[in-house]
Amino acid sequence: MALFDLLGRNWALGIIWQLSGGPMTFRELQDRCESVSPTVLNRRLKELRASLLIERGERGYQLTPLGLELFGMLEPFGTWSMTWAQHLQNEKPDQEKRS
Template identity: 75%
Template sequence: MTSKTPRPGSPVRGSRSGKAIMALFDLLGRSWALGIVWQLSAGPMTFRLLQERCESVSPTVLNRRLRELRESNMIERGENGYQLTPTGQELFVLLEPFGDWAVKWGEALPEQGDA
């Protein structure tokens, strides 16, 4: 199964017109896409190291996401492996506050079975 890399202006999940925000959400909503961006925020990584950091991702899925993120100008392949582009770094700056928020959110949730 081949999936097209989401692009603004082309139909994507949730938008027949391909609004830019919906294309971004389609791309980042794909399995492991956000995890890859998050991991690469620490610096360049080889395919093998990235696969190790993403734990259970299969090589097929990792290859597909890397291709899509490269086609979307979020990551590039540098001398030391895959790395965020300036666009990817800008995206991470916007995403990073969600990490702290998620910790607070998780701590505020009732324990399983308390509901």
């Protein structure tokens, strides 16, 4: 349950997802996560570092081997979500007709 608690916090999954592409500085992460405040981003980075999922490297924050392993399990959700979004989009016109 501790993992679900951590990943359920605002921007935790978004940070992991963004770092899956490689290291990023604080500013780069903030730009990629658009609406995240610096305070929330800093808090999540500290929590994810304390959980050994990310670390601070020479080129910025990056996933640790544990973080990469976790992302490998989460990555299929990205593919599934694209399919789900398409189904929702296709269903939308039918729902509007019924209204």
